[in-house]
Amino acid sequence: MSARPEEIILAEPRGFCAGVDRAIDIVEHALAKFGAPIYVRHEIVHNTYVVNDLKAKGAIFIEDLAEVPPGATLVFSAHGVSKAVQAEAEQRGFRIFDATCPLVTKVHVEVAKLAREGYEFIMIGHKGHPEVEGTMGQLDRGIHLVEDVADVARVQPEQTEKLAVVTQTTLSVDDAAEISAAVQARFPLIRAPKQQDICYATQNRQDAVKMLSREVDVVIVVGSPTSSNSNRLAELARKLGVDSYMVDSPAELRAEWLAGKKRVGLTAGASAPEVLVQDVVDRIRALGAVSIRKMDGIVETTKFPLPKGLRIGQQ
Incomplete structure (x- = not known):
């Protein structure tokens, strides 16, 4: 090689x-x-x-x-x-x-609506993440965080007749499914969201890494250490048996990670700008890579409007 x-x-x-x-x-x-x-x-x-x-x-x-x-x-x-x-x-x-994000707001609205109907909640997410704090902070009580399958066995809602599950939007799709299954097994009557809470972009980027990992010898994820969805991409590649590293800037990329690796896969978390991806491409090229190609994948067309009063010329 x-x-x-x-x-x-x-x-x-x-x-x-x-x-x-x-x-x-x-x-x-x-x-x-x-x-x-x-x-x-x-x-x-x-x-x-x-x-x-x-x-x-x-x-x-x-x-x-x-x-x-x-x-x-x-x-x-x-x-x-x-x-x-x-x-x-x-x-x-x-x-x-x-x-x-409107997809996080959707979860907040669902929590408020069901709470008025007397529901308690199991939330699947990472303790201390600001999205989790925001969602759990929609209620004064009655929302219980589980981070893994072991937590599901320990959680003690006050009642189980009216129980609903919500999810942080940036989790590993596979991990969330495993924890959801454990929640469902313990609380068979629990109400699931109409549409899964994990957002389209998280799902799409994880699906792309699954495809990418079949074709490459190492995966580089552009993203900051605090970015939940970026961390999940690096974890996913490792679970699929491919070496994976996360970089916040091209300066963090180490030549030894690529030694003996013919094909380098490159992706970026949902909060990482394309300018950084291109800077990392330049750095990998400087280390010897001569060709570059894009995988086929979903073209995202979702756009969310700005709040009222922010467009220039509006009162």
Whole structure:
């Protein structure tokens, strides 16, 4: 086998999803319309390059609303926020734009609707992830987090007649299915979402990595360490028996990862911009790869509209 990489195969689809596009657009439109600074609660999306780019344009990222001056413009990140954070922001009188991904908002709406009907919830997700905190924070009580099959055996809802399951949108599709099956086995009457909560972009990128892994000797995932969906892509390739590494920038790519690997697969998490993918392509080419091809894959056409009042010229 060649000591240097020969071919780069690009996964399709990869990179930005509609929710990420919309979230970044919201911050950029707010900066254009109201001027810097624009305050953003939490990283708008989990990507270092994107966050640094928006910082350079005048966005200030905060975790505590006390850091935002009265009357300022505040954007909620794509991951969504709890009812308590929403109420505090309104009480402090900020001009608020909500960049929560509409697919996360769909989960929030479902939780609120079923809670009014007396349901409790089992939520499948990662503790401490801002999306999970936002979804669980839609209710004061009655929503129980499970991170794995072992948690399912331990969870103790107050009643089981009215129980529903919801899922973080960026999980491993296969892991979520396994945990869902365990939930269903323990609570046979549990209500599942009409459509699965894992978003189309997470599903599509994982399906693409499954196809990619059959054709390559190593998979490189462009994404930040905090990005749930990027981590899942690297994990998935490893589960399929292919070496996989995640890089936040081309500088992190190490030549020894590619030594003896003829075909290099390249993908990107839903919050990683294409400019970084192309920079990583250039770095792999500098290490010897001469050809590049794109896999066939789903072409995503989903677009989400901006909130009212953000288009230039609108009041």
